[in-house]
Amino acid sequence: MPPVLTARGVCFYRDNQQVLSNVALDLHPGKITGVLGANGAGKSTLLSAIAGEIPVNKGSLKIDGQPIARMTMQTQSRLRAVLPQKSPLTFNLTVPDVIAMGAYPFPEVTPVELAQWIKAALEDCDVVSLQNKRYLELSGGEQQRVQLARVLVQIRACASRAGHAYLLLDEPTAALDPKHQHAVMQKLSSCARKDHIGILIIMHDINLAAQWCDRIALMKAGSIVAEGHPNDILNASRLYETYSLSMRVMPHPLNQDRMLVLTDT
Amino acid sequence: MKQNSAHGLLLLLLSLAVAGSLSHGAYPISMRQLYAWVTSSPPGLDAISHNVLFNIRLPRVLLGILAGAALGVAGASMQALFRNPLAEPGLIGLSAGASLGAVAAIVLTPGGFFIIACAAFAGSLMSTYAAYLLGRISQSISGLILAGVALNAMLFSLVGLIILSADDAQLRDLTFWSMGSLAAANWPMIFLLGPLMLAGLIYLVSRWRVLNALLLGEREAQHLGFSLGSTRRGLIICVALTVGPLLAVTGGIGFVGLVMPHIVRMWRGADHRWVMPASALSGALGLTLADWLARCIIAPAEIPIGLITSLIGGPFFIWLLLKGRTG
Numbered sequence: 001m002p003p004v005l006t007a008r009g010v011c012f013y014r015d016n017q018q019v020l021s022n023v024a025l026d027l028h029p030g031k032i033t034g035v036l037g038a039n040g041a042g043k044s045t046l047l048s049a050i051a052g053e054i055p056v057n058k059g060s061l062k063i064d065g066q067p068i069a070r071m072t073m074q075t076q077s078r079l080r081a082v083l084p085q086k087s088p089l090t091f092n093l094t095v096p097d098v099i100a101m102g103a104y105p106f107p108e109v110t111p112v113e114l115a116q117w118i119k120a121a122l123e124d125c126d127v128v129s130l131q132n133k134r135y136l137e138l139s140g141g142e143q144q145r146v147q148l149a150r151v152l153v154q155i156r157a158c159a160s161r162a163g164h165a166y167l168l169l170d171e172p173t174a175a176l177d178p179k180h181q182h183a184v185m186q187k188l189s190s191c192a193r194k195d196h197i198g199i200l201i202i203m204h205d206i207n208l209a210a211q212w213c214d215r216i217a218l219m220k221a222g223s224i225v226a227e228g229h230p231n232d233i234l235n236a237s238r239l240y241e242t243y244s245l246s247m248r249v250m251p252h253p254l255n256q257d258r259m260l261v262l263t264d265t
Numbered sequence: 266m267k268q269n270s271a272h273g274l275l276l277l278l279l280s281l282a283v284a285g286s287l288s289h290g291a292y293p294i295s296m297r298q299l300y301a302w303v304t305s306s307p308p309g310l311d312a313i314s315h316n317v318l319f320n321i322r323l324p325r326v327l328l329g330i331l332a333g334a335a336l337g338v339a340g341a342s343m344q345a346l347f348r349n350p351l352a353e354p355g356l357i358g359l360s361a362g363a364s365l366g367a368v369a370a371i372v373l374t375p376g377g378f379f380i381i382a383c384a385a386f387a388g389s390l391m392s393t394y395a396a397y398l399l400g401r402i403s404q405s406i407s408g409l410i411l412a413g414v415a416l417n418a419m420l421f422s423l424v425g426l427i428i429l430s431a432d433d434a435q436l437r438d439l440t441f442w443s444m445g446s447l448a449a450a451n452w453p454m455i456f457l458l459g460p461l462m463l464a465g466l467i468y469l470v471s472r473w474r475v476l477n478a479l480l481l482g483e484r485e486a487q488h489l490g491f492s493l494g495s496t497r498r499g500l501i502i503c504v505a506l507t508v509g510p511l512l513a514v515t516g517g518i519g520f521v522g523l524v525m526p527h528i529v530r531m532w533r534g535a536d537h538r539w540v541m542p543a544s545a546l547s548g549a550l551g552l553t554l555a556d557w558l559a560r561c562i563i564a565p566a567e568i569p570i571g572l573i574t575s576l577i578g579g580p581f582f583i584w585l586l587l588k589g590r591t592g
Contacts, residue, residue, distance in 0.1 A: 075490075076490070088482045090480075091530070091535040093477070107474070
């Protein structure tokens with residue numbers, strides 16, 4: 001299946017600094033791509049560019065062959081969903097209110113469909129027990145899972161209308177405990193395959209990425225220094241180049257197909 | 266309480282307030298007479314009662330309903346747009362501009378209701394536009410707040426300068442203008458302003474989705490497909506065209522746009538599908554009651570309505586803060 005989203009030669013400047021330099025990336029439906037790199041490497045900027053928030057100075061970003069630069073925000077919102085790191089919600093909405101917002105790009109959706117999607121999202125993100133609560137009463141991790149549920153509703157709506165879609169996540173597991181970290185990654189993985197979603201995740205947890213991503217892109221100083229299957233590109237020298245930290249890579253003792261990364265301090 | 270029954274309760278309270286306000290006043294009209302008039306049954310109304318009811322009370326009560334609804338809905342919209350529960354229409358320079366226009370008309374021209382109203386409307390539009398332009402330069406929504414604050418300060422000092430050259434009669438006129446009143450209501454005004462304000466109300470209430478999305482932050486609203494520039498423009502223009510003419514004919518009425526959305530959010534949450542119609546209904550209810558008090562406390566004299574809304578709104582707001590729940 002051809003890639004949903006393609007980036008070629010993407011460059012972006014901010015305050016006369018080059019923040020993105022010749023970035024090339026493909027997002028395939030059904031696959032998770034992890035983007036890893038040190039702070040300031042340009043990961044969030046790349047996500048902003050793909051999300052259509054900032055216009056790139058050079059290069060092309062296309063989805064299904066159509067340039068993103070020529071699409072309205074409304075069109076894009078029916079093809080992709082974005083989950084940023086933090087959500088500054090300070091008003092007293094209920095959990096279902098927040099989750100239902102995922103369907104706003106689709107005002108034509110029927111109440112029955114919407115109810116189904118909300119129910120599925122509540123279960124997928126393990127927030128069924130929170131559905132009668134108000135958003136501000138929840139802990140940071142619970143709020144993160146509710147936002148994820150909202151984004152899942154949007155992505156399911158996109159997939160139901162367009163057949164496939166893409167999902168951009170900026171550190172979605174940052175506030176979650178280990179059990180929920182793996183539960184969320186597992187859910188994203190199955191969602192990607194079932195609904196034909198191309199997922200891009202910015203992550204800091206190298207082992208989580210090594211376990212769950214189908215492809216990994218390592219970023220340094222605005223460009224992608226390596227991209228491919230985790231087992232192929234995760235090695236000590238590349239990781240040192242990316243993070244300036246000594247690491248050791250070895251076969252995962254519990255999961256034969258994947259590698260384990262340990263810091264060597 | 267389900268949403269629809271909560272709306273129903275507000276509507277019922279509003280109807281009771283309207284009935285009370287129509288009958289009570291310097292010239293009392295009994296409820297039985299009112300009922301007879303409404304149902305067109307005998308004995309009907311005598312000539313004076315009919316005149317008072319039809320030409321004075323009814324337009325006034327209608328203006329109160331429209332004004333209260335407009336202020337409530339505009340306040341809720343501003344609070345969502347700025348993601349700040351302390352926002353209200355005055356933040357974008359509406360009241361300051363209207364005051365400047367009105368004061369300039371009172372002091373520098375022969376005056377008269379029509380000239381003052383037009384000047385106030387023009388002033389409110391110009392100052393809102395100036396705040397919008399200034400805010401656009403900084404690109405962020407906090408830029409718009411700062412522009413509004415700066416513009417308000419500047420305009421009010423201009424008002425002060427003009428006041429320096431006012432004589433006693435003019436001073437009295439502009440003091441009462443700034444304290445607000447529904448006394449000037451008449452049918453031509455209702456026919457002129459009514460459709461405009463209703464259109465503005467309907468537009469703002471229909472935007473409940475984008476207002477909800479804005480609560481998540483501007484970035485998230487964008488990801489959900491709402492174009493920030495046109496959303497901001499649309500909301501500000503609509504608020505300016507709905508509240509501007511209102512301020513022009515009533516003078517300054519504060520607190521309704523600030524307090525009503527708060528109460529409504531405290532009651533059943535911040536979802537704008539509930540908040541917008543409820544702010545309209547509760548704003549209408551609040552202002553109708555305030556006007557009733559304004560006319561009746563020291564009848565046949567009147568207390569300016571802006572004074573009532575501040576006298577009640579201020580302490581009420583403090584009580585809300587002390588209870589620890591500001592929406």
